[in-house]
Amino acid sequence: MDVSSIVALLVVLGFVALGVAATIRLGRKKDEAAREAEEPRPPAPSLRLDPGVGAGKSAPSPEAAPVRKPEPARKAEVPKEPPAAPAEAGAPAGREKALIIPLPVVKPLGAGLERTRTEGFVGRLAALFRGGTTVDAALLARVEEVLLTSDIGVKTTGDLLEALRVRFRPSGGDLVREVLDFLKGEVQGMLAGLPHGVPDLPPPPGPAVVMVVGVNGTGKTTTIGKMAFFFKHQGRKVLLGAGDTFRAAGADQLQVWGERVGVPVVSGADRADPGSVLFEAAKRARDEGHDLMIADTAGRLHTNVNLVEELKKVHRVLGKVVPGAPHEVVLVLDATMGQNAVRQADIFRQAVKVTGIALAKLDGTAKGGVVLSIARDMGVPIRFVGVGEGLRDLRPFDAAEFADALFAGPTEGAPS
Ligand SMILES: Nc1nc2c(ncn2[C@@H]2O[C@H](COP(=O)(O)OP(=O)(O)OP(=O)(O)O)[C@@H](O)[C@H]2O)c(=O)[nH]1
Numbered sequence: 001m002d003v004s005s006i007v008a009l010l011v012v013l014g015f016v017a018l019g020v021a022a023t024i025r026l027g028r029k030k031d032e033a034a035r036e037a038e039e040p041r042p043p044a045p046s047l048r049l050d051p052g053v054g055a056g057k058s059a060p061s062p063e064a065a066p067v068r069k070p071e072p073a074r075k076a077e078v079p080k081e082p083p084a085a086p087a088e089a090g091a092p093a094g095r096e097k098a099l100i101i102p103l104p105v106v107k108p109l110g111a112g113l114e115r116t117r118t119e120g121f122v123g124r125l126a127a128l129f130r131g132g133t134t135v136d137a138a139l140l141a142r143v144e145e146v147l148l149t150s151d152i153g154v155k156t157t158g159d160l161l162e163a164l165r166v167r168f169r170p171s172g173g174d175l176v177r178e179v180l181d182f183l184k185g186e187v188q189g190m191l192a193g194l195p196h197g198v199p200d201l202p203p204p205p206g207p208a209v210v211m212v213v214g215v216n217g218t219g220k221t222t223t224i225g226k227m228a229f230f231f232k233h234q235g236r237k238v239l240l241g242a243g244d245t246f247r248a249a250g251a252d253q254l255q256v257w258g259e260r261v262g263v264p265v266v267s268g269a270d271r272a273d274p275g276s277v278l279f280e281a282a283k284r285a286r287d288e289g290h291d292l293m294i295a296d297t298a299g300r301l302h303t304n305v306n307l308v309e310e311l312k313k314v315h316r317v318l319g320k321v322v323p324g325a326p327h328e329v330v331l332v333l334d335a336t337m338g339q340n341a342v343r344q345a346d347i348f349r350q351a352v353k354v355t356g357i358a359l360a361k362l363d364g365t366a367k368g369g370v371v372l373s374i375a376r377d378m379g380v381p382i383r384f385v386g387v388g389e390g391l392r393d394l395r396p397f398d399a400a401e402f403a404d405a406l407f408a409g410p411t412e413g414a415p416s
Pocket residue numbers: 072073074075076077079214215216217218219220221222223244247250298299300360361362363364385386387388389393
């Protein structure tokens with residue numbers, strides 16, 4: 001075979017190879033098309049809501065993602081809410097990530113203070129100053145009456161009145177706005193001295209232990225559920241201990257919250273010794289690598305003496321399992337009780353050293369001014385405020401944010 005024949009043969013072989021390759025590719029495309037025709041197309045990507053992780057001050061704007069207003073639930077019922085979506089349990093994977101709209105872990109404070117701003121002392125003060133131009137003795141006397149009959153406490157009443165008398169000088173603008181701005185500055189200053197907000201818990205590996213106490217019905221179990229959600233999104237591995245064995249269904253209620261948040265709950269039988277249930281819970285938290293254990297406790301026993309003794313015992317037991325525990329004792333107060341909430345706290349303060357307050361039900365009351373009384377008269381930092389019954393309805397307390405939300409306009413709803 002001469003050279004030209006060999007070249008011709010190679011050219012022919014080349015064409016044959018190209019033809020075979022093209023046929024194979026065409027075949028694959030056909031297969032794909034056939035598969036697509038057989039399988040239903042995935043639905044167009046729908047937008048999912050994700051709670052995000054930046055709680056508190058860094059939470060995204062509430063306008064970006066409206067939060068459902070929860071229905072009020074009857075006492076001791078766990079309000080219905082779908083369990084946390086998988087995306088809530090951690091960072092979403094792959095393509096889903098681009099479709100997530102961040103939703104704050106916590107609800108904005110403004111909504112929770114609406115009634116205090118309109119019907120409470122802020123609204124009533126605004127009504128007094130509306131249309132006025134000067135602040136005379138007669139007006140100040142009426143201001144005193146409003147403050148004394150509100151829930152801000154005697155000490156705060158005296159201090160605010162004195163500040164208005166001595167330092168407030170209207171500049172001729174809108175008097176209501178000027179007074180509210182002045183009071184905002186005063187309130188911020190009054191609250192500034194205490195380390196409010198999320199407690200400084202020992203960092204992982206823990207477990208850090210939080211003991212939650214308070215009168216029955218104030219919102220302990222609900223607050224624990226919301227706290228578990230909050231701390232889980234801070235990256236903590238949370239375990240709950242059902243130490244309220246006195247009230248039938250107390251443990252079940254915590255169990256429901258545990259399922260909703262996606263954290264384990266250690267509980268005992270009804271009427272089991274709360275010390276032994278919480279001993280077991282703390283031990284499991286320690287041995288299984290949880291870095292936060294939150295203990296629920298009874299709000300009522302046969303007598304207050306029993307209650308005090310039981311809380312003391314639980315406190316001791318937690319310290320036996322985890323040295324230094326409990327690292328935080330949160331007293332849950334019911335904001336709708338106003339000044340009575342402060343008085344009710346005494347019994348718990350006799351039993352254990354309360355290191356922080358969670359003020360529940362701020363959304364359902366015009367008595368939000370009680371925050372000032374709690375912080376100043378009790379001298380205990382406010383850790384969280386509850387603004388509803390949903391997972392996200394717990395807000396780390398920030399004094400500046402509180403004063404801003406409290407004295408923000410408009411106050412048209414105020415009585416005149
Ligand atoms: N609107 C509103 N309701 C709340 C809030 N916190 C709790 N609640 C409701 O208050 C009621 C009592 O709450 P619980 O968590 O059961 O109170 P508790 O202190 O554990 O009560 P006991 O277990 O009986 O001692 C329930 O209906 C809760 O849904 C809140 O921040 N806002």
